[in-house]
Amino acid sequence: MITVHHLENSRSQRVLWLLEELRVPYDIKVYKRDANLLAPAELKKIHPLGKAPILVTEDGQAIAETGAIMDYVINAYEGLGLVPNPKTRAKTQFTYWMFYAEGSAMTPLLLKLVSDRIRAKAPWFASPVASKIADTLESTLVRPNLTANIDFWEQSLAQTGWFAGDHFTAADIMMSFPVETAAHRAGAGEKPHIRQWLDRIHARPAYQRALERGGPYIYA
Structure with a gap:
């Protein structure tokens, strides 16, 4: 086993x-x-x-x-x-999301975690400087990239409700962690199509x- x-x-x-x-x-x-x-x-x-x-x-x-x-x-x-059928548009989308989930999607989320940790772990005497560094990191790198990625997910899910084709695939499993993390840390769950997708995957018996x-x- x-x-x-x-x-x-x-x-x-x-x-x-x-x-x-x-x-x-x-x-x-x-x-x-x-x-x-x-x-x-x-x-x-x-x-x-x-x-x-x-x-x-x-x-x-x-x-x-x-x-x-x-x-x-x-x-x-x-x-x-x-997995979608080979040589279909859905299969091309599937391959993209499977790689994207651990690449472009996770980078701004990791930077968000870093900026949050800088604020939380800085000693009191260094807190003003640490907060300024964290704020600069978020305003220049984190927020713009997070916003762009979240909007991209919303637009993609608006088409069929799933990430690759018109039904549930392993790409939805792969994308669950970045989307759930963004919902937890960056308000992604406020987007209607993302919220509906999260509700659907969370309701699956296998997920539970x-x-x-x-x-x-x-x-x-």
């Missing part, structure tokens, strides 16, 4: 959701974040970078990176029903089963 090394409140929630959608049996090991909200050092025993998610295959191979894990699971466990297996997940 495969094993998922799952970090609380992280992008690895998507791997659990995919496995639940496909009804693939799996073991799970849940890790808590440390005092700095980072993955614990013990994950480095599973993979040199010590990041979650990590999927250990039935033959003992450790696969890291959400996109790589998603690709492995889809191809190994009859998940092609969650993944929450039960993975534990508390603040972005849901």
Whole structure:
């Protein structure tokens, strides 16, 4: 049986959701974040970078990176029903969103996290300077990029209600973490089509089963 090394409140929630959608049996090991909200050092025993998610295959191979894990699971466990037909517009869209979710989508969200941490962790005597640095970072890089990406999602979802084609696919699973994070940190959930999409994915039975297996997940 495969094993998922799952970090609380992280992008690895998507791997659990995919496995639940496909009804693939799996073991799970849940890790808590440390005092700095980072993955614990013990994950480095599973993979040199010590990041979650990590999927250990039935033959003992450790696969890291959400996109790589998603690709492995889809191809190994009859998940092609969650992929649009080849040589279609929907398949081209699918490929784009699968790469975009961990690329362009996450960069401004990570910068938002950094600016928030600068404010929260600065000692009192450095707080004015730290706040000014954080404000500059947000005004020049974070907010413009977040706004552009959120508007892009809203326009894309307005077409069919899904990210790739006219029905639910693994691209919606992949996009769940950046969109949920933006809803939590940047008000993305106020956009009507994004809100409707979030409500639809959260109502899926497999999504709910993944929450039960993975534990508390603040972005849901």
